[in-house]
Amino acid sequence: MSDVLDRPDTDExxxxxxxxxxxPDGADKVTGRALFGADLIMPGQLVGKVLRxxxxxxxxxxxxxxxxxxxxxVKAIITGDDFPNLADEFHDGGEAASxxxxxxxxxxARDKALYDGHAVAAVAAISTAIADEALxxxxxxxxxxxxxxxxxxxxxxxxxxxxxxxxxxxxxxxxSLPSNIAKKNKLARGDLDAGFAEADVVxxxxxxxxxxxxxxxxxxxxxxxxxxxxxCNVWSSSQGQFMVxxxxxxxxxxxxxxxxxxxAEIGGGFGGKTTVYLEPLALALxxxxxxxxxxxxxxxxxxxxxxxTSGGVILVKLGAKSDGxxxxxxxxxxxxxxxxxxxxxxxxxxxxxxxxxxxxxxxTGWDVVTNxxxxxxxxxxxxxxxxxxxxxxxxxxxxxxxxxxxxxxxxNGVKNGTKASYGPTFANIGYLETLAAIKNCAQxxxxxxxxxxxxxxxxxxxxxGGESTAAVHINEDGTAVVVTGNPDIxxxxxxxxxxxxxxxxxxxxxxxxxxxxxASIGFSMLTGGSRTTFATGMAVVxxxxxxxxxxxxxxxxxxxxxxxxxxxxNGAAICQDEAKGAAKPLTLAGxxxxxxxxxxxxxxxxxxxxxGAGPGFGVHVCDVEIDxxxxxxxxxxxxxxxxxxxxxxxxxVEGQIQGGVAQGVxxxxxxxxxxDRDGKMENAGFLDYRVPVAxxxxxxxxxLIEVANPRHPYGAKxxxxxxxxxxxxxxxxxxxxxxxxxxxxxxxxxxxxxxALDAKxx
Amino acid sequence: MIAPADARQFTGGPAExxxxxxxxxxxxxxxxxxxxxxxxxxxxxxxxxxxGEIHQDAWTSTLAPDSEVYFIPKIGGx
Numbered sequence: 001m002s003d004v005l006d007r008p009d010t011d012e013x014x015x016x017x018x019x020x021x022x023x024p025d026g027a028d029k030v031t032g033r034a035l036f037g038a039d040l041i042m043p044g045q046l047v048g049k050v051l052r053x054x055x056x057x058x059x060x061x062x063x064x065x066x067x068x069x070x071x072x073x074v075k076a077i078i079t080g081d082d083f084p085n086l087a088d089e090f091h092d093g094g095e096a097a098s099x100x101x102x103x104x105x106x107x108x109a110r111d112k113a114l115y116d117g118h119a120v121a122a123v124a125a126i127s128t129a130i131a132d133e134a135l136x137x138x139x140x141x142x143x144x145x146x147x148x149x150x151x152x153x154x155x156x157x158x159x160x161x162x163x164x165x166x167x168x169x170x171x172x173x174x175x176s177l178p179s180n181i182a183k184k185n186k187l188a189r190g191d192l193d194a195g196f197a198e199a200d201v202v203x204x205x206x207x208x209x210x211x212x213x214x215x216x217x218x219x220x221x222x223x224x225x226x227x228x229x230x231x232c233n234v235w236s237s238s239q240g241q242f243m244v245x246x247x248x249x250x251x252x253x254x255x256x257x258x259x260x261x262x263x264a265e266i267g268g269g270f271g272g273k274t275t276v277y278l279e280p281l282a283l284a285l286x287x288x289x290x291x292x293x294x295x296x297x298x299x300x301x302x303x304x305x306x307x308x309t310s311g312g313v314i315l316v317k318l319g320a321k322s323d324g325x326x327x328x329x330x331x332x333x334x335x336x337x338x339x340x341x342x343x344x345x346x347x348x349x350x351x352x353x354x355x356x357x358x359x360x361x362x363x364t365g366w367d368v369v370t371n372x373x374x375x376x377x378x379x380x381x382x383x384x385x386x387x388x389x390x391x392x393x394x395x396x397x398x399x400x401x402x403x404x405x406x407x408x409x410x411x412n413g414v415k416n417g418t419k420a421s422y423g424p425t426f427a428n429i430g431y432l433e434t435l436a437a438i439k440n441c442a443q444x445x446x447x448x449x450x451x452x453x454x455x456x457x458x459x460x461x462x463x464x465g466g467e468s469t470a471a472v473h474i475n476e477d478g479t480a481v482v483v484t485g486n487p488d489i490x491x492x493x494x495x496x497x498x499x500x501x502x503x504x505x506x507x508x509x510x511x512x513x514x515x516x517x518x519a520s521i522g523f524s525m526l527t528g529g530s531r532t533t534f535a536t537g538m539a540v541v542x543x544x545x546x547x548x549x550x551x552x553x554x555x556x557x558x559x560x561x562x563x564x565x566x567x568x569x570n571g572a573a574i575c576q577d578e579a580k581g582a583a584k585p586l587t588l589a590g591x592x593x594x595x596x597x598x599x600x601x602x603x604x605x606x607x608x609x610x611x612g613a614g615p616g617f618g619v620h621v622c623d624v625e626i627d628x629x630x631x632x633x634x635x636x637x638x639x640x641x642x643x644x645x646x647x648x649x650x651x652x653v654e655g656q657i658q659g660g661v662a663q664g665v666x667x668x669x670x671x672x673x674x675x676d677r678d679g680k681m682e683n684a685g686f687l688d689y690r691v692p693v694a695x696x697x698x699x700x701x702x703x704l705i706e707v708a709n710p711r712h713p714y715g716a717k718x719x720x721x722x723x724x725x726x727x728x729x730x731x732x733x734x735x736x737x738x739x740x741x742x743x744x745x746x747x748x749x750x751x752x753x754x755x756a757l758d759a760k761x762x
Numbered sequence: 763m764i765a766p767a768d769a770r771q772f773t774g775g776p777a778e779x780x781x782x783x784x785x786x787x788x789x790x791x792x793x794x795x796x797x798x799x800x801x802x803x804x805x806x807x808x809x810x811x812x813x814g815e816i817h818q819d820a821w822t823s824t825l826a827p828d829s830e831v832y833f834i835p836k837i838g839g840x
Contacts, residue, residue: 423811611823
């Protein structure tokens with residue numbers, strides 16, 4: 001289900017962009033031919049397995065692997081001693097800089113295990129059974145230490161300290177004692193006290209979320225081979241083969257030129273595959289054993305040892321005049337970072353109030369380390385958590401004021417020329433259009449029945465551009481190949497082929513998109529941040545334009561006319577020189593057939609650093625029904641409107657929106673990391689960690705608002721992050737309306753609903 | 763141009779400046795000349811929003827005479 005509104009002028013004359021061709025990777029995926037991370041088998045390959053800490057916080061006193069090494073079939077055993085100690089410095093490898101020391105210590109523990117599941121050793125053996133037996137023979141002596149997982153407990157002065165070298169940054173004065181608080185950040189504008197004094201109505205509340213996993217279906221998997229001459233090959237499932245290359249080189253102390261990384265097909269990432277876990281271990285095991293080593297995580301390992309996103313506490317205070325005009329906002333957020341600093345509280349802070357024009361505000365964020373897996377990016381990192389607090393508070397404010405929740409947002413919503421809460425001035429945004437689309441959609445006026453409720457929420461994400469490379473090659477028969485360095489997570493093969501076909505003037509079926517390894521295409525930042533269709537798409541368009549320029553030059557050569565007398569349309573060169581009379585157009589196929597005589601193969605590559613990715617906004621409406629007996633929540637109807645710039649392939653854009661909503665609904669209703677009193681995760685599997693399945697959800701309506709981004713040739717904006725931002729609050733606002741009790745603590749699982757209903761009944 | 767609050771560690775207080783520069787590189791160089799260390803810190807940690815558009819690692823991005831320039835933390839995504 002989809003409506004497309006406000007098509008921009010760029011639609012004029014488009015033949016491929018904006019259509020819905022069959023995806024080029026579809027046949028391989030539905031027939032099981034696509035090669036995912038675990039599918040590659042190499043001659044002589046060993047099985048790699050990881051020994052993980054059973055303790056949430058423990059000093060590693062000693063590791064004795066003698067018995068394991070003596071086991072027949074064991075070819076290699078590694079521990080933290082097999083890796084160099086890296087400096088405490090940040091390095092650009094993925095999208096944002098990572099602390100190399102922390103990255104390396106997360107891959108393999110050194111002196112301390114910092115969470116249940118932290119890798120402490122790894123083995124390579126000739127079979128899985130022998131590898132498992134070897135792990136059991138490794139004797140690790142631990143000194144168990146007190147642990148802390150809840151964020152506010154970790155901030156307490158008497159909390160067990162994870163890192164004695166960590167002193168809180170961002171304070172006015174450097175603290176004298178180490179702390180689990182890695183950093184405080186702050187954004188502010190205006191006079192907060194005056195703003196609240198001006199308010200007729202104030203709402204103030206505390207909201208909480210739990211750590212949730214990205215929940216990609218494909219576990220982490222790789223094969224690595226370290227040859228005798230030092231040349232390394234890695235095949236792995238990730239969001240960026242260049243990211244894997246950079247981080248492996250750093251963690252192992254290698255030259256980048258000695259590593260070639262080939263991207264496998266990826267079975268979901270959502271930000272969780274923007275770092276490395278297994279690849280450096282597999283390489284180290286391969287170096288020691290002399291064999292290729294394959295490593296595949298179990299689902300339990302994925303939960304225990306790879307990045308979820310933060311659980312958080314969000315304190316929100318909003319002030320408004322009686323007509324709904326916001327006068328002040330105070331937002332404080334405390335985020336779990338997991339075992340190493342770097343929660344997404346920075347992104348949460350910058351997005352918290354980005355939908356609103358508020359003259360006086362203060363946003364404070366705390367990044368806090370805890371004895372849980374180091375968090376990794378998850379779609380629009382941090383924004384869903386802050387939006388849950390702010391959008392819930394906006395709902396509370398609307399009810400207190402007796403104003404329709406969309407009208408309250410329209411009254412205070414940002415538009416072109418508004419100075420964003422994070423600083424710059426907005427341009428080419430479509431927030432008010434998304435609000436109007438939801439206000440006018442059929443669902444918003446659908447009558448509600450008993451035990452039913454409706455919730456509205458908005459969301460924002462910046463989107464990014466960045467470095468990308470793309471090549472276009474013309475085959476001898478006039479078909480084309482588009483090569484990029486970005487794994488296809490959300491449909492980038494289709495969008496790249498479509499944009500190239502549009503420029504070349506051919507059908508999309510004549511363009512074959514490929515994802516190349518690190519030795520076969522120039523550098524590209526990873527696939528994430530909703531950057532690929534924007535940034536890599538820009539490189540593809542420019543490369544295709546270079547091809548067209550070259551084809552026109554060659555046609556001019558054939559016709560013996562000046563190049564400016566040749567135009568290009570519908571996949572053919574057209575002679576404009578009247579002296580040549582009615583020269584028959586030279587098709588792409590015809591020019592390709594003569595390429596040897598006109599200068600050789602026809603090929604172009606473009607590398608760029610794309611700037612000016614347009615920000616995106618989304619507004620969602622959710623209808624739910626509560627079973628008062630069980631506390632179960634049924635999502636009855638859901639519609640999401642989003643400013644997408646220009647939908648290159650509308651079906652993929654709708655899919656991004658529907659997927660983001662599904663994940664957000666799971667975050668709101670069911671998903672959470674549950675730890676026992678020893679800090680061990682109790683629900684490390686999909687039976688106990690409940691993600692929504694198709695039968696849990698209605699058809700999710702997607703309304704595409706197209707406010708073009710002038711920086712992109714076809715107006716595209718990133719679309720993958722925004723749709724996960726509003727659902728937490730949209731669902732919670734709907735549930736709160738349905739049961740008449742404000743629900744501020746996610747997930748809204750049946751026991752919590754029942755408890756709220758019981759409390760209400762007295 | 764406006765630098766984030768964290769820049770105070772270099773500037774000792776001021777976070778808003780009027781600077782003559784026609785590219786991001788020249789802007790950062792001038793800031794580093796005034797406040798040694800600030801330029802490198804901005805380069806490594808910050809993106810720059812020029813008249814509302816976010817640019818990252820953008821030395822060659824050009825500035826108009828009345829450009830509004832904000833340094834904001836680099837942005838990633840999922």
